[in-house]
Structures are given as C-alpha cells and as structure tokens.
Amino acid sequence: MVDALRVIRDDGSTDPRLDPKLAKDEAVAMYRWMTLERILDNRMLALQRQGRIGFYGPSLGQEAAIVGAAMAMDPDDWIVPQYREPGAALVRGMPLKELVCQFMGNAEDPAKGHQMPCHYVYRKGNYLSISSPVGTQLPHAVGIGWAMKLLGDKKAVLAFFGDGATSTADFHVAMNFAGVFRAPTVFLCNNNQWAISVPVSKQTASATLAEKANAYGFDGVRVDGMDALAVYRATREAAHRAKDGLGPTLVEAVTYRIGPHSSSDDPSRYRDESEVAAWQARDPLPRFRRYLERSGWWDDRDEARLEQEIGDDISRAVQEAERIPPPGPDTMFADVYAEMPAHLREQMDAFLARPRR
Numbered sequence: 001m002v003d004a005l006r007v008i009r010d011d012g013s014t015d016p017r018l019d020p021k022l023a024k025d026e027a028v029a030m031y032r033w034m035t036l037e038r039i040l041d042n043r044m045l046a047l048q049r050q051g052r053i054g055f056y057g058p059s060l061g062q063e064a065a066i067v068g069a070a071m072a073m074d075p076d077d078w079i080v081p082q083y084r085e086p087g088a089a090l091v092r093g094m095p096l097k098e099l100v101c102q103f104m105g106n107a108e109d110p111a112k113g114h115q116m117p118c119h120y121v122y123r124k125g126n127y128l129s130i131s132s133p134v135g136t137q138l139p140h141a142v143g144i145g146w147a148m149k150l151l152g153d154k155k156a157v158l159a160f161f162g163d164g165a166t167s168t169a170d171f172h173v174a175m176n177f178a179g180v181f182r183a184p185t186v187f188l189c190n191n192n193q194w195a196i197s198v199p200v201s202k203q204t205a206s207a208t209l210a211e212k213a214n215a216y217g218f219d220g221v222r223v224d225g226m227d228a229l230a231v232y233r234a235t236r237e238a239a240h241r242a243k244d245g246l247g248p249t250l251v252e253a254v255t256y257r258i259g260p261h262s263s264s265d266d267p268s269r270y271r272d273e274s275e276v277a278a279w280q281a282r283d284p285l286p287r288f289r290r291y292l293e294r295s296g297w298w299d300d301r302d303e304a305r306l307e308q309e310i311g312d313d314i315s316r317a318v319q320e321a322e323r324i325p326p327p328g329p330d331t332m333f334a335d336v337y338a339e340m341p342a343h344l345r346e347q348m349d350a351f352l353a354r355p356r357r
Helices: 024-049 063-072 086-091 096-104 137-151 163-167 169-181 210-216 228-243 273-280 284-294 300-322 329-333 342-353
Strands: 078-080 157-162 185-191 219-224 249-254
Touching: 024 063, 024 086, 024 096, 024 228, 024 284, 024 300, 063 086, 063 157, 063 185, 063 228, 063 249, 063 284, 078 137, 086 096, 096 300, 137 157, 137 169, 137 185, 157 163, 157 228, 163 169, 163 185, 169 185, 169 210, 185 228, 210 219, 210 249, 219 228, 228 249, 228 284, 329 342
Parallel strands: 078 157, 157 185, 185 249, 219 249
Antiparallel strands: none
C-alpha cells in the first residue's frame, strides 16, 4: 500500500511528531462514539432482519474515518454525508431516539417518512440528509462552502463520499469548482476498497485517490483510515486551511468495509474472505482501545460499563420509537410548498374524506 499518514502504532503508542494530543475526555468521547456506531450497526441490522426497519447501511470497520473526521470539525461547520455516517450525526448531537425514528419512518421522523429508509438528517447539527445516488452530494457541499465564503462566514464543510464516487461526473464538477473558487471544503473520501461489488482497482489507474486533488489545484493527503487520530489530524488541518482562505483539501482515508454494503448485500459473492480477515486484524476499535489503555485512560471495567450503557441506550430508543405510530396520511401533502396551493389542498381534502378501510 502507498504510504499513508499514521499516528497510532500497533502497540497503542503514538508517533509524537503527529499525535494531535487529545485530552482524556476528548479521546474517551472518540472511542465512545466509535463503539456506539459499531453496536448500533449490529442492532439495526438485526432489526432489519426481523422486519422492524426496512433497510440499513452498516459502517463496520469505518468508524475511525467517520467519527475521527466529524470530531475534527467545529460545531457550526457543516457535514454533508453519503449513506454510512450515523456516527457523524451522533457526534453532532442527534438524539439516538430521533435517529431510530428516522430508520422507522414514524410520526416523529422529522422527514415524516418522505425520505428513503436509513436516510437521516439533523438540521440542528448542520448535518444534511443522506444522499443515495453516488456522488450527488459533492456539488451541494461545495455550494454550501461557496455560499459561506461569499457571506464571509469563517466555516468549513466536511463532505463524505466513497471510492466509487470518484468515478462520477459530480466528483469532477465539485473538485473543479472548489479548486477554482477556493471553496472551504474538506473532501473526505472513505476509500473502503469496494463500491458495492466493484473493487477500487477498477475505479482508477492512479496510485492513490488523494493525488487526484493535484489536477484541480489543491492538496490531497492519504491517511490510515483505521486510525482515528490520523483521520482527526488530517481533517482538522484541512478544516483550518479552508477557514484561513487556503481552499479545499482531499483527504483519502484508506479503510475497509468489513460488513456488507447494505442489508440487501451479500459480499461473499464477490470478495475473498481472506482479504476481509487481513483487514479485520487492523480493526480501528481495538487499535484505539490499546491507545487509551497505554495512556492509562481505559481498562476492562470501563469497557464493560460502556457496552452495557450503550446497549441500554439503544434498547430504550428502539422501545420508545416502536411505540410511536406511523405518520398521518395528511403528511403526504406536507412540505411540498411553503404555502399549500388550492389544487393540492383540494386533493388532500378529497383524500382525507374517503372512507377508511
């Protein structure tokens, strides 16, 4: 593999030249968010198999690249996700119950069930809706950054996407516009080696994805995406550069999608299990735990307490969400116009007046 920025060594020690020197509470919070994302994935996949939610896109193995990047941004920065970043939404303050309500599409889903399953949004945290089409969120992210620059807001945008998105026209459009107009955008490419069933070797002939930034006139950096501190450091530096008017950065986080692409996918049909095992040996959670333990901030009792707490929180959120009814039928007509026009109101009144079966 082409060299990538790495901070945490295999034994849990860090490279002192690169260590971002997180305080204990920051480091513990980072591990908590990653663990929450891991346990949430397993629980939501189980709910999908039981028919209690319709669809789920897990992020097993990518927690460091997601949480590390999200925590590197300031609270008033914007996050534009792809479809595998529940950890980033939770870092931004999304209540667990609200997230589960959006998985279920019930009456307390802010989108009122209008979105596709597992396409969550959290406006209070400047977290845009999940984007299902590959790469279409990238021009949106650049547009947000460009608008903030025109308004004189010293903020940045973090845009998540995968290796498959680098083969899309939207990737080129976004990168080119951001480079020309120096939009304050951090492009975080989660290179998890597989765009559903297509390996990254069939996406590009370039040695890295990070080097693609050179063609657009800005910097690209390659980091070990299984190392939360490396992702945090690179994203933090990129965000500072963006806010200082130095333009965008492409961060390629080299990681791996250990699980399926989604609850509808069977990865055993297209990839070798020996490859999966090799990447599992680099699992970002045990690596970060070794870092915490070496720092004297974590032990087995802390781990057991955290797992119990997270499990209880998720169970409570699911129980509360499942007691909430589905959205009312009138919500089909809502959120189309700022003020409902006469023809749509007539349709709604006629629909609601029909006898219920």
